[in-house]
Amino acid sequence: MSKNNDFLYRRPVEKAVMAGFLVILALVWSVPLVAAVVRGFAFNGWQNFSDVIFNDIGGISLIRTYFNSFVIALLHGFFVALVASLAGYGFAFFEFRGKEVAYFIVLVFLAVPATSILVPLFFITRELGLRDNYLAVALPEAALTLPFGVLLIRNYAEDIPRSLVEAAAMDGASNQRIYLEVFLPMCRPAIVNIIALSMMWSMQDFLFPSLFFSSKEMTTAAQAVLRFREYLGSTPDDIGRYNASLVLLAVPALLIVLFGLRFITSGLTAGGVKE
Amino acid sequence: MSDKKSLISKPRLRDIAFFFGPLIAFYAVFYLFSTGFLIFTSFQKISISLRKGTFIGWRNFELLLTDPNFINAVTNNLVFAAVSIIAGLTLGFVIAVALSTGRRGKTLLYAVFLLPTLMPLALIASVFRVLLESRFGGLNELLRSVGLEQMAMQWLIDPPLAYGVVVVLFINMIGLPIMYYTANLSAINTSVLEAAVMDGARTGRIMREILFPLMRGTHRTIILSTILMSFRAFDIVFFSTQGGPAGTTEITGTYVYRFSTSGTNVGYGSAAALVVMVVALLIAALQLFWTRKRS
Numbered sequence: 268m269s270k271n272n273d274f275l276y277r278r279p280v281e282k283a284v285m286a287g288f289l290v291i292l293a294l295v296w297s298v299p300l301v302a303a304v305v306r307g308f309a310f311n312g313w314q315n316f317s318d319v320i321f322n323d324i325g326g327i328s329l330i331r332t333y334f335n336s337f338v339i340a341l342l343h344g345f346f347v348a349l350v351a352s353l354a355g356y357g358f359a360f361f362e363f364r365g366k367e368v369a370y371f372i373v374l375v376f377l378a379v380p381a382t383s384i385l386v387p388l389f390f391i392t393r394e395l396g397l398r399d400n401y402l403a404v405a406l407p408e409a410a411l412t413l414p415f416g417v418l419l420i421r422n423y424a425e426d427i428p429r430s431l432v433e434a435a436a437m438d439g440a441s442n443q444r445i446y447l448e449v450f451l452p453m454c455r456p457a458i459v460n461i462i463a464l465s466m467m468w469s470m471q472d473f474l475f476p477s478l479f480f481s482s483k484e485m486t487t488a489a490q491a492v493l494r495f496r497e498y499l500g501s502t503p504d505d506i507g508r509y510n511a512s513l514v515l516l517a518v519p520a521l522l523i524v525l526f527g528l529r530f531i532t533s534g535l536t537a538g539g540v541k542e
Numbered sequence: 543m544s545d546k547k548s549l550i551s552k553p554r555l556r557d558i559a560f561f562f563g564p565l566i567a568f569y570a571v572f573y574l575f576s577t578g579f580l581i582f583t584s585f586q587k588i589s590i591s592l593r594k595g596t597f598i599g600w601r602n603f604e605l606l607l608t609d610p611n612f613i614n615a616v617t618n619n620l621v622f623a624a625v626s627i628i629a630g631l632t633l634g635f636v637i638a639v640a641l642s643t644g645r646r647g648k649t650l651l652y653a654v655f656l657l658p659t660l661m662p663l664a665l666i667a668s669v670f671r672v673l674l675e676s677r678f679g680g681l682n683e684l685l686r687s688v689g690l691e692q693m694a695m696q697w698l699i700d701p702p703l704a705y706g707v708v709v710v711l712f713i714n715m716i717g718l719p720i721m722y723y724t725a726n727l728s729a730i731n732t733s734v735l736e737a738a739v740m741d742g743a744r745t746g747r748i749m750r751e752i753l754f755p756l757m758r759g760t761h762r763t764i765i766l767s768t769i770l771m772s773f774r775a776f777d778i779v780f781f782s783t784q785g786g787p788a789g790t791t792e793i794t795g796t797y798v799y800r801f802s803t804s805g806t807n808v809g810y811g812s813a814a815a816l817v818v819m820v821v822a823l824l825i826a827a828l829q830l831f832w833t834r835k836r837s
């Protein structure tokens with residue numbers, strides 16, 4: 268984004284064509300968003316929005332779904348940052364036999380689709396008694412993000428000057444202290460990136476909450492998309508409110524994407540793999 | 543020198559346990575145990591309670607691989623992936639190049655193209671759904687209000703139209719290719735381009751003959767990650783058409799979901815999950831192998 272390729276279009280005609288192309292496409296891309304907002308005002312105007320904010324819908328409070336989504340996003344980010352930074356340190360600095368094979372095995376699991384492990388997750392969640400517990404969602408989410416997290420942190424850690432780490436080791440610092448006092452501060456950009464990505468992926472996750480939360484209290488924003496549809500089904504009056512609820516349910520994800528856009532894009536492109 | 547290095551690089555067992563223990567614990571539970579459990583249940587007829595299954599050998603796999611709906615789901619998966627890839631390599635590429643100029647407002651445009659990819663897919667697909675609903679949907683109401691009633695269609699019910707809707711949704715998710723191209727466009731050597739511009743080459747030609755071939759590595763990354771993404775695109779289909787009408791738009795994600803979460807035999811769902819997972823892992827291995835060789 269930083270570099271300027273202006274010299275590509277010095278002819279005014281080309282400039283105009285490119286600008287027109289971009290603006291028209293951007294308008295097309297905005298249609299669904301604009302439509303949802305406009306339809307959110309259908310029949311009752313602002314009333315639709317205040318209705319869904321202040322009244323529970325089918326026993327679910329919209330504000331409560333924000334809270335649940337953020338708690339899960341934070342837990343997810345925390346687990347991934349902690350576990351991936353520890354393993355990233357090991358992969359970057361330790362030498363042992365079979366290290367690259369182990370690393371390959373760790374990375375290859377980034378392909379596992381969430382839908383493929385649902386049956387075992389039912390079993391694990393039940394046996395650990397985690398139903399309707401934030402961990403039932405945050406832990407499997409973290410497991411799915413970890414391969415990418417390890418990749419991101421190790422890539423970044425390989426660029427840390429060895430001399431810094433070796434100097435600390437010469438002074439008699441343990442690996443644990445080097446990790447805390449040298450490694451973590453130096454890897455901060457990569458850790459911020461992976462936390463932003465984890466939080467975004469949590470906001471996108473509909474599957475795990477919908478399967479492991481049955482209590483209305485626990486409903487997340489993504490999960491509410493379906494629950495609200497069931498309650499605000501078909502009457503024209505409700506369509507305005509359903510659209511209003513869709514717009515409002517986008518708020519937590521929108522906040523994370525807009526405030527974290529820089530970290531999300533640099534994290535995704537630095538990784539170069541995963542969705 | 544070698545002595546100094548060994549201070550950190552020769553880890554003791556305690557250090558290995560400390561740094562890799564948590565990762566190993568996660569993998570042991572969520573990947574190792576899960577895969578084992580999937581294999582175990584895929585040879586059984588077993589209810590969702592996951593108790594008292596009966597072993598039935600390869601029966602689930604035989605049924606799966608001869609089920610036309612599963613074959614259809616796999617085919618759709620590949621078709622939708624191909625659509626995303628083509629859209630990414632053409633439209634995504636052109637958008638990224640156009641955005642790489644220092645025009646005002648480009649951050650806003652960038653965000654507009656990225657948002658559908660970064661927002662919850664459940665939400666994006668639901669917005670499409672309410673827009674296209676036949677009775678009170680925004681599109682049909684608009685068409686009726688301007689007197690084009692004959693163009694108001696059953697967008698989500700008519701099979702070819704529903705298929706088209708899902709295709710449009712996949713094209714809508716063009717953010718990732720744009721991101722990759724943008725990152726790599728800012729890293730290329732501009733002297734080649736400047737020389738071409740000096741020689742009087744037009745923008746279209748520069749894009750086709752210089753920029754596009756230069757991005758070969760990026761194309762490959764996009765192709766492979768898009769295929770992998772298509773295995774995870776459960777929400778897109780589930781929230782727009784639910785795989786319907788009558789399985790027309792089913793993909794592997796919705797198929798596996800359906801048989802893993804309901805019905806009297808989740809052993810069958812496990813078999814489907816296992817097959818899809820193995821294919822996804824093979825593609826990921828291919829991708830890692832290629833990127834490794836490049837670097």
